[in-house]
Amino acid sequence: MSSKKSNSVFIISMGITLAVVLWGLVAPNSFGAFAGSMFTVLTDKFGWGYLLSMNIFVVFCLFIASSRFGKVKLGPNDSKPEFSTVSWFAMLFSAGMGVGLVFYGAAEPIYHFGSPPFGADPGSVQAARDAMRISFFHWGLHPWAGYSVIALALAFFQFRKNSPGLISSVFLPLVGEKGINGPFGKTVDILAIFATLAGITTSLGLGTLQLNSGLNYVFGLPKTLFIQISIIAVLAVLYTGSAVLGIEKGIKKVADFNLLICGILMLGLFLVGPTLTIVESLMTGIGDYLSNVVSQSFTMAPYGGEYKGFLASWSLYYWAWWIAWAPFVGSFVARISRGRTIREFVAGVLVVPSLGSFTWFAIFGTSALDLEINKGIEISQKILADMSTGVFEMYSNYAMGTVMSVLMVVLITTFFVTSANSGTFVLSMYSTQGDLNPPKNKMAIWGFLMATLAVVLLATGGLQNLQTISLAAAPPFSIIMVLACYCLYKGLLAEEAEGKL
Numbered sequence: 395m396s397s398k399k400s401n402s403v404f405i406i407s408m409g410i411t412l413a414v415v416l417w418g419l420v421a422p423n424s425f426g427a428f429a430g431s432m433f434t435v436l437t438d439k440f441g442w443g444y445l446l447s448m449n450i451f452v453v454f455c456l457f458i459a460s461s462r463f464g465k466v467k468l469g470p471n472d473s474k475p476e477f478s479t480v481s482w483f484a485m486l487f488s489a490g491m492g493v494g495l496v497f498y499g500a501a502e503p504i505y506h507f508g509s510p511p512f513g514a515d516p517g518s519v520q521a522a523r524d525a526m527r528i529s530f531f532h533w534g535l536h537p538w539a540g541y542s543v544i545a546l547a548l549a550f551f552q553f554r555k556n557s558p559g560l561i562s563s564v565f566l567p568l569v570g571e572k573g574i575n576g577p578f579g580k581t582v583d584i585l586a587i588f589a590t591l592a593g594i595t596t597s598l599g600l601g602t603l604q605l606n607s608g609l610n611y612v613f614g615l616p617k618t619l620f621i622q623i624s625i626i627a628v629l630a631v632l633y634t635g636s637a638v639l640g641i642e643k644g645i646k647k648v649a650d651f652n653l654l655i656c657g658i659l660m661l662g663l664f665l666v667g668p669t670l671t672i673v674e675s676l677m678t679g680i681g682d683y684l685s686n687v688v689s690q691s692f693t694m695a696p697y698g699g700e701y702k703g704f705l706a707s708w709s710l711y712y713w714a715w716w717i718a719w720a721p722f723v724g725s726f727v728a729r730i731s732r733g734r735t736i737r738e739f740v741a742g743v744l745v746v747p748s749l750g751s752f753t754w755f756a757i758f759g760t761s762a763l764d765l766e767i768n769k770g771i772e773i774s775q776k777i778l779a780d781m782s783t784g785v786f787e788m789y790s791n792y793a794m795g796t797v798m799s800v801l802m803v804v805l806i807t808t809f810f811v812t813s814a815n816s817g818t819f820v821l822s823m824y825s826t827q828g829d830l831n832p833p834k835n836k837m838a839i840w841g842f843l844m845a846t847l848a849v850v851l852l853a854t855g856g857l858q859n860l861q862t863i864s865l866a867a868a869p870p871f872s873i874i875m876v877l878a879c880y881c882l883y884k885g886l887l888a889e890e891a892e893g894k895l
Contacts, residue, residue, distance in 0.1 A: 403580050404825045407587035414592075414863060415847060418856035429862040437710045440869050442694060444713040447872040449691050451539035454879045455740050458546070463886045464737035466895055468546075469553035473733040477646065479742070484649040485641075485730055487747055488812035490541050490723045492652060493597070495533065495754050496806050497604060501777050501784030502529050503759030507766065508774045511704035517774075522763045526675060527682040529759055531690055532709065533751040534683060537716040538744045540875065544724025545731065546739060547878040550885060553732045558828025561586040561721050561874070567884040568877060582874055585867050586721035587824050591844065592864030593719050594817035599848040599857040601810040602626050604782040608803045611786040612796070622852055626845050629807070633814035634841030637822075638834045641730065645819065648812050655805045659798060660757050666793045667761040668768070676756035683752070714868040720875060725823065726816040729830060762788045814844065 418425040437444075458464070467473055475482065506525035507517065514520040547564040557563035562579035569578055602625045609615040636644035664672055695702035731739055762784070765771040771791055777784040785802055789795035821840040822832035851857045889895050 403583045403587065406580070407584045407591070410584070410588055411591050411847075414860065415850065415856070418851065418859055419854055422854060422856055422859070425856065425863075426859045429859040433714075433862045433865055434706070436866065436869060437706045437714070441705060441710045443869060443872060444710050444717070445692060445694065447717070447876055448536045448540060448713050450876055450879070451543045452535050452691075452744075455539045455542045455546075455744050458883070458886075459737045459740035459744075463890075463895070464735065464740075466550075466736050466886065466889075467554075468549040468728075468734055468736065468739060469732045471894075473553070475731075475733040477641075477730055480653070481646050481650055482730055482734075483742060483746060484653040485646060485812070485816070486541075486723075486727045486743060487750065488649040488652045488809060489726050489816040490719075491533070491537070491747060491751065492656070493601060493806065493809040493813055495751060496785065496802065496809060497782065498529070498533075499754055499758035499785060500762040500788045501781040502532070503755065504762050504766070504774050504777045504784065505781070507763055508778060511701050511708075517766070519767065522767060523678065523682065525763065526679040526755065526759055527686060528708075529755045530679050530683040530752055531687065532712050533755065534687070534748045535744060536691070536713070538747050540716045540720045541723045541727060542740060542743045543875055543879050543882075544720045545727035545743065546736065547882040547885075548724060548728035549731050549739070550882055552728060552828075552830070554889070555885070559725065559729065559823045559830050560828040561725070563828065564878045564881050567881045567888065583824065585871060585874070586725075587821065589718045589864055589867040589871065590722035590817060590821055590824070591847075592860055592867075593722060594814055594821075595844050595847045595851065596857050596861035596864065598626065598629065598810065598814055598844060599852045600861070601806070602629070602848070602852065605803065605806055605810070607780065607782040608786060608799070608806060611783055612799045612803060619853060623849055626848050626852070629810055629814065630841055630845035632807075633811045634818060634838055634845075636811060637815035637818040637837045637841060640831075641819070645812065645815050648808055648815065652805065652808050652812055655801060655808065656754075659801055659805065660754065662794065662798055662801075663757050663761055663792070667757070668764040671764055671768075672757050672760045675760040676753060679756055680752055711865075714865045717868040717872050717875065718865050720871065722817055722820050725820045729819075729823070758785065758788070761792070765791055814841075818844070 503525040506528050507521050510516060510521040510524050512524050514524050544561070548559065548561070551557040551563050551566060552559055555566065557566060560583055562574045562582045565574060565579070565582070573579060602622050605625050606615070606617050606622050610617050615621060636648050638644065695705055727743060734742070762773065765773055765788065773787045773791070776787050786799050789799045789802070818837050818841045819832070822836040823829060826832045826836055851860055
């Protein structure tokens with residue numbers, strides 16, 4: 395990987411990002427209209443591609459883990475995992491999904507309960523059951539499979555082939571060294587940087603709004619731009635500082651703390667909430683998920699109807715978002731997975747996080763639904779009006795709700811720190827020719843840049859538009875991810891033929 399290529403990729407990707415942000419500042423109405431219409435066209439015309447590609451990722455992960463290649467290590471045959479299994483799981487879970495679960499854990503089931511897409515009466519028992527099944531589907535195997543295929547391919551080529559930590563590196567079997575250093579490789583890496591920077595920036599800004607809502611709800615702190623900028627400044631110091639400290643001293647410690655607080659909150663609500671109903675909901679939800687996952691994975695709306703709107707607003711939006719985030723999360727997961735076998739990797743990155751998501755939704759979603767169905771306490775309208783306050787609305791109706799709300803504010807903060815510090819680390823890797831231990835000054839620059847962009851976009855109302863336009867990376871990246879599956883399999887076959895496995 396030449397320094398020239400690395401510099402050109404960095405300059406072009408930064409130019410594209412700044413041009414998009416400048417457009418949003420100068421002509422926000424035009425920018426918003428373009429972003430909205432583009433995403434509508436993509437989901438309308440390429441929605442089938444999102445569903446098909448995500449299904450391919452699930453099948454490929456399960457196939458490769460159960461095949462003879464499952465025992466292959468992501469690294470030399472005598473390599474050992476760099477991190478303990480608990481810390482490894484904590485880091486990949488925090489980077490890939492944690493903050494989304496906090497936001498949607500109570501809010502999404504309540505939303506589908508009040509607006510069911512499968513024909514059940516709103517507010518009915520069947521609507522509640524469908525709501526849990528939909529939430530399990532959105533946060534189950536599919537998103538983690540998208541992260542897994544990129545992370546698997548990257549880890550294989552980084553640690554067994556000594557390739558740079560760049561997305562383009564996985565295409566060595568397909569296009570060769572010349573292709574990687576040419577227009578194809580540059581395009582792949584530019585897409586990766588743009589998707590990562592846009593995704594992390596918008597998440598930082600939107601997360602700031604959620605934190606402000608939580609602080610307002612719990613402590614009465616006003617919702618003002620000054621407070622939000624102050625939150626971003628504090629978050630920037632925390633995530634940049636932990637990234638600069640490195641994975642072992644910074645990122646890992648924050649992720650371990652996240653896992654501890656998650657466990658406390660889940661156990662606390664499990665005990666003070668409808669315990670038996672939660673257990674039954676988890677079992678029923680897993681059964682419904684397994685019974686319907688194949689049909690739901692392929693269901694489109696060829697003849698229109700209400701389900702078409704649900705697909706565009708929820709399932710296809712989620713699938714596009716997971717794909718757009720795959721380069722960032724996949725790169726970070728690959729970086730922390732050296733020394734693990736492919737079978738162990740798939741179990742840890744695909745199966746265990748899915749079960750963790752199911753448990754989270756069973757506890758938080760069921761606790762919210764139980765208030766509506768069995769206790770006659772209506773919280774759905776408040777949550778539908780502002781989903782960022784969903785979990786706090788639910789907590790206010792349970793014992794120790796204030797204490798758990800405070801802990802949830804802490805967890806939201808640390809989850810955002812973990813997502814942003816891993817994103818800072820990955821962007822620094824991308825801009826230093828794939829260096830797996832990038833220099834601290836690069837991380838400080840990226841951390842400052844993300845915070846600055848978030849403040850600018852937050853102040854001008856452009857966050858949602860940048861989030862939408864960043865999803866434009868999803869269609870081309872879904873193709874890149876399918877090709878990554880092929881390249882990984884081809885690389886494994888080549889090693890087998892050379893007797894290296």
